[in-house]
Amino acid sequence: MSQYRRLLLIIHLALGHSPAISHAAALARASGASLHIAALIPSLNLLSLLENGDREKARERYLQDHRDWLKDQEKLLRGTGVDVTTEVAWADDMRQDILDYVAQLQPDLLIKEIQHESALKRALFTPLDWRLLRQCPVPVYLVGGSGHALPRKVVAAVDASAGESEHSELNDRIIQQASSLAIQCDAELHLLYAHDISEDYLAELSDSFKLSALSKGVRKELEKSFLAFASQYGVPADRRHFVLGHPVTALSEFASEHHVDVIVMGRAQYQGLEHPLGSTTEHILYQVPCSVLAV
Structure with a gap:
């Protein structure tokens, strides 16, 4: 019996194919697990310069572009036999939002692409991947190479x-x-x-x-x-x-x-x-x- 029944893949750079999608899909097919892909998009500070009405329209257009792209990915994956669902959402606090998804969905595995940070940045700020390794309650599969x-x-x-x-x-x-x-x-x-x-x-x-x-x-x-x-x-x-x-x-x-x-x-x-x-x-x-x- 497979140890994986539900996989959670977090991507935050939609509109650009992430290698993590291929890895998560391959593991889902091999294990028979369901796969949920959540594309978390950092809030855009530039939108704050627009008027309220224009800002909301711009946010919705931006979000819809990502939804359309991810739906195309979902369709392709379903065609290869993967039981997959997708969603796109804004992320005000990436670490906490990811942990909230884990708490809500209770996956057997959290999958995410490694986010490379410079040595200088690591010295000044704790990288997101480090914080997830320290705080995520389920095993973390970080895709790299x-x-x-x-x-x-x-x-x-x-x-x-x-x-x-x-x-x-x-x-x-x-x-x-x-x-x-x-x-x-x-x-x-x-x-x-x-x-x-x-x-x-x-x-x-x-x-x-x-x-x-x-x-x-x-x-x-x-x-x-x-x-x-x-x-x-x-x-x-x-x-x-x-x-x-x-x-x-x-x-x-x-x-x-x-x-x-x-x-x-x-x-x-x-x-x-x-x-x-x-x-x-x-x-x-x-x-x-x-x-x-x-x-």
């Missing part, structure tokens, strides 16, 4: 060194989501663990230790732990990948070299103050040449 619309290679990125029950449960959810996605799409499932030894152990070095000797011992223990972890889930030996290096860099390089379509990762949901610099999953969005499913 030029991978296949229907995934052929899915990678579950886990932390095999995490012994706490909280991290263990998150690993379970990551693998379950990745496995279900791979089964529904008839894709390969790979398990990957990327660890940066220097972050944990460089600070502990003294003159009597050499980094190379310490790294070999740590690597051996971590790899042993990872292989035992992978065995628990029955992952074939040729689909287990243990790599050293900063997770963002290591995952990006792996995804590029192995033509990965989707990386499934865990995400942090913050209580109170948020992390201003972003988590690994959040930074991955701007580095990997593929889509990211965050659970």
Whole structure:
């Protein structure tokens, strides 16, 4: 039985085909889920310069153009067997409006195209995609790169060194989501663990230790732990990948070299103050040449 029954796709740049539409449609066909597409359009400040009567007419014409375009997309998708509905609406607060749609429709998955932001802008403002990762109550599928619309290679990125029950449960959810996605799409499932030894152990070095000797011992223990972890889930030996290096860099390089379509990762949901610099999953969005499913 499919884990997806209802998918919600958010687009806010209608009148220009979004790759996310193809990805959402392919997943809906593969899983038999219904798909609702909501095109959210930021309010146009320029319209405030018009007189009230002209403003309302301009808003309605603008909205109708988007409705007509999206209805054409709906017709095309229905012709390929997708159970799809669409709507167009103004968005005064994009983040809150998206979360309201999620609360109202209760989808199994929120799908959205990655919105790339510059490093300077990320330093000044928390990107929309980061805020959704932190606050959305359902898994978030962020479409990026030029991978296949229907995934052929899915990678579950886990932390095999995490012994706490909280991290263990998150690993379970990551693998379950990745496995279900791979089964529904008839894709390969790979398990990957990327660890940066220097972050944990460089600070502990003294003159009597050499980094190379310490790294070999740590690597051996971590790899042993990872292989035992992978065995628990029955992952074939040729689909287990243990790599050293900063997770963002290591995952990006792996995804590029192995033509990965989707990386499934865990995400942090913050209580109170948020992390201003972003988590690994959040930074991955701007580095990997593929889509990211965050659970």
